[in-house]
Amino acid sequence: MKSTVELVLKAFVTASRPLVRLLIRRGATFPAVAEQLRQLFVEEAVAEIQARGMKPTSSAVSLLSGVHRKDLRARELKGPPQPPVSDTTTPAPLGLIGQVVGRWMSDPLYLDGSTPRVLQRGIEPGAFDQLVQSVSTDVGPRAVLEEMLRLNVVRVDDDHIELDTRGMVPRGDFAAMSEALGVNLRDHAATACANLVDGRNLLEQALYVDEISPESAHLLHQAATRAWRPAFARVMRLAEKRFARDAVKESEARRQARVRFGVYFFVEDSSEEKSE
Structure with missing residues (x-):
């Protein structure tokens, strides 16, 4: 039987493959990605140690992250950099x-x-x-x-x-598309990880079907798009009502929760994948 470490590593590789393909196609090399990943491991190790009520010493961070003590920088032991005040008060570009x-x-x-x-x-x-x-x-x-x-x-x-009824997809701006990719995948991954590790029961469902024709896949895409619109409208109306209500009736300390609700549809031609 595989260990939990082996299982989560397998899931990580499976989920990361499209991102690695994206990095390669856009010219990001392994050393650059490895440095970003190293910093990410350190920051998350610091956050985990602090969540346990402990001081993030270099020894503790090194043990948890696997990054050697000599490779740790003092500023990293303070945790992820906090966004400037303007980032929290100014709406995002989109x-x-x-x-x-x-x-x-x-x-x-x-x-x-x-x-x-x-x-x-x-x-x-x-x-x-x-x-x-x-x-x-x-x-x-x-x-x-x-x-x-x-x-x-x-x-x-x-x-x-x-x-464009396909939704808010900023196809004319690569920077905006990259930003949307990051935050959407981050929250989708956070949902799955919370359900797996923390025992939560957040909504995460998907339908899967294979061995169908491209025409059938196209019809399913249209059906999924039609199903998304009324769901989006219902949730959005409630979100606006609750936002207005909480702004008046709740203290700032109570208004710290955030929500992201999304949907995706993916299709590929397995014959094309095999020929590549």
Whole structure:
């Protein structure tokens, strides 16, 4: 029987293979990745020791992480660097766009059933400018629209603005896509690890089917997309209500929880994989 270490290492390799492929294709070499991984092991070892109520000495960190004492730097024993104050108060680059998309996909005023409506420019109820201003008045609707166009989030035909119903995927900006990849995979991995190690029961479900045609895979993709929209709208509406409620009724100390709810769909052609 394999040990738990062997089992989690196998899971780690399986989950990391697409990321290693990404690193190679984008020119990141093993030494550069190894240095990042070394720092990550040290930071997480420090965090684990501190969570146990102990002082993260070089001996303790070395024992837990496997990084030799002589390779440890004093600043690393203080744990992960804290983000500057501005990082916690300023929305992320995609924050405003994501909020606009979220409102568009969840507010009945901008929906036709469960499908986001095609909007027109203007400030009248149900128009694009009114949508943007209902989220924030700090940035003008035209600037928001230009950014959404750059990210390929919307399509514009004259004054008609159509949301790309595949969701908030900033395909026009590699930096934004990389950021989204990191935070989404981080929280997905955190969910799986919490269920495995901490005995939690967080939502993590997936459907798997193989030996089907590309046409069938395409139909499943369409069905999954349709199923996601009403689920997103329901959860988003509740999230907005709870956010507004907690901002008024809860202290700052009580408002420290965060939530990420997502979905993914993957398809590959096994014959192509084998030929490669």
